[in-house]
Amino acid sequence: MIAMPEMDLLPATRRALLHRLATAQAEGRAPSLVGAVLRDGAPVWTEGRGLVDGAPPTADTQYRIGSLTKTFVAVLVLRLRDEGRLDLADPLGAHLPQAPAATAGLTLAQLLAHTGGIAAETPPPWWERTDGGVRPELAGILEPEPVKHPAGRRFHYSNPGYALLGALVERLRGEPLGQVLAAEILAPLGMTRTSLLPQAPHAQGWAVHPWADVLLPEPATDTGRMAPAGQLWSTVQDLSRFGAFLAAGDPAVLAEATLAEMRTPVAPPDGPAWDAGYGLGLMLKQDGGRQLAGHTGSMPGFLCTLWVSPADRLGAIALANTTTGLAVGGLAADLLRITAEHEPRIPDPWQPLDTHDPALLELTGPWYWGPGAVAIRLRAGGDLELGPLTGPGRAARLQAQPDGTWLGLDGYYAGETLRVIRDAAGTVTHLDLGSFVFTREPYGDGAVTPGGLDPQGWRPGPA
Structure with a gap:
């Protein structure tokens, strides 16, 4: 994004954003909800509803971000590609010999875009609510016959697929995933409040009873081998930095051109609606003619979404501590849309070229x-x-x-x-x-036009 000075959001915009967030928290019965809007790479509005430890959540309150973790893993894989360590057309087995045999021939691009055709989830027990020690080896994250669809033929979201990509990163870097994340993404972007395990102040994850206003605590498990699919915790403040990076790149992490590649549709939507798709580690969404990129996330007790619209130089975040009941993907898209409609982007001033040939x-x-x-x-x-x-x-x-x-x-x-x-x-x-x-004229030169031109040339229509 090109930085340009702009005032804070107008009171009417802030009021509309607050109304949308407050309505979502009340109707979704979320114990807490925090939302934010970014403009030109910086947060311009943050609001918390509900309570965390007796007070409204802030931009520094940690929430579990679930599958948004996958985008971080995708960035690490693209860094390896840009360094020349691998090609996205390479089979997984070329870089991860311990990969389950049924997955060894899948390309890295297929795993990044969920087109490898492998199972959506692990064998029982439900990996999101059980300790990672249940499946200490890669062989335990997939059933004996994990292939559900021919590779490259359709979009089929796969959490184990990203566990395999995380294992690939660890093998090529020779370090645990958490250390690689910290060195290659978190430190360069100044994300000091993003971690694999919760760090205070953080929200407790809750399940809300569907027929009564009572709560059940959800476990904050360490998912082990499945961590690359949804382990991370973060804050609105840190995700604002990550959103700015997703929209414009950062030479310390990935070039803007590589981020644009990640935002390019690779997989079609899964279902009858054609308003969504998937790139390389990024969900893509058409929203009122606006092209959004980012990711949703969910883990027991938590919901998350980050969207960016590079064309509008806007982004939006929504974090909640409830297992279900709140459509955070639509909420974050609405926060971005409200801002764009209330305060359309002011174009950069036109300027002549500094130099030209x-x-x-x-x-x-x-x-x-x-x-x-x-x-x-x-x-x-x-x-x-x-x-x-x-x-x-x-x-x-x-x-x-x-x-x-x-x-x-x-x-x-x-x-x-x-x-x-x-x-x-x-x-x-x-x-x-x-x-x-x-040519400079319509069918202007028969000598260069394939098939030549009728010798009589242009003529009036038939009588």
Whole structure:
């Protein structure tokens, strides 16, 4: 996110956020609930409802964050990839020889995106409420026949899949997961209140009776081998730092480009609704035309969600200490939406380029793919932006390559090569983008148009 000075949230915005949070806590019957909104990478609103140890929760109150732990593990795997230690297309067994045989051939990308097809849960007993000593070895986290679907064919959420990824991180780093997390993510981001086990002040996890306003304490288990699937505890203050990182990257942890890769959909939604998906360790959600990335989380006694919207430079967090009854994913999305609608993002001031290559101006302006009009614009950093002249259509950013070609960075042309074709005099005659020919006039040059042009050219319609 690009930092820009803005005032605190307006009173009307704060009132709307408070109403949404208070309604969620009362109707969801949560013993406590804390919410927060981030703007430009910093918290601008935090509110706690209910009680923790006799007082409302604060930004420093620890809650268990459940499956949001998986995003931390995914970051550690992507760090190994960016260091050249592994490739996401590698089979798990190439780096983790002790992996159960049925999982050895699954790729790391499939495990990250929950497309490996392996079981959603461990064999009994329920891993979230039992001590990790019940299954001290990796062999104990999966049943004898754990494959439920063909690998790569569908999204099937798997908690043991992330336990395997956590074991991979430990093997390649030669240290326990907690030490790797602290050194590679928590310390660089200044997250001093995130830990594998609870540290005071922290909330007690509760189950709320469905038909009476009474509580049952939930155990705060150390899940051992399953820790990478949901063990972490954190605070709104720390998750604000993590949310800022997820939206914009941090060179001390992962580059912005790698975070953008994590936010790219890999797995389709599981069900009839197409408003959600999964990237590399990140849940993805379409909310009122807004693209959110983050993760939900649940463990007995706790619920959690962190969403970020890089386009809006906003994020939202919701943490509660109840097992069920509160839709925290929707709540956090609503907190972000309320802020965006009440206080739309103020665009950065337009500024001319500091410098440019005059030769690139020759490529800008209108071009035609057949009769379809597109435009190429020169952007900061020397990139080109291709898009429809009017209306919807294919668009992409293009980056200059050492050999004089241009590489598509996103959209339909991601990974495709644009070549600038010149005549003997050095004048640009046309562009070739993945075999598509772009000319300065609609079907302007039959000599370069695949299939040629009718010799009579353009004509009036039939009488």
